[in-house]
Amino acid sequence: MQNCNLKFRNKIDLKRAIDFHGHLGPYLVLGLLMGDLAIKKLECKKHFGIKVIVKGAFNKPKSCLIDGIQLSAGCTYGKGNIQKLASDRIEVLFRNTENNKKIAIRLNDGLIKKLTSLRGHNDSEVFAKELSRLSPTDLFNFRF
């Protein structure tokens, strides 16, 4: 697989993410980028300084987002600092547990349109690689 050596801000590389998750898809990459963005914006500690609620990513492929978030934010089901809730729209709420600062991140409309137009595994993999080269602020809307 090509382009697996891309480094994210918090040193999560795509190869490690694929090893963990089992395949490369756009929602996995989006999860990596979201977690990175949240840690940067909230200035919080990975693993223990952050809690996450993932809305609207209950089933595959959308739920692949959760594995990306677990890797990049260090919130895991094992530690109990991530949970998922049903919703009709993806929104991920991150909270800095030290100062209670929060950020809510959504996919922007152009991105949602592109994701729903993807057909088949190859399409998804190609788009996933493109995503990992973009800036998070081109993909997401966020509010504090």
Ligand SMILES: [Zn+2]
């Ligand atoms: Zn997946």
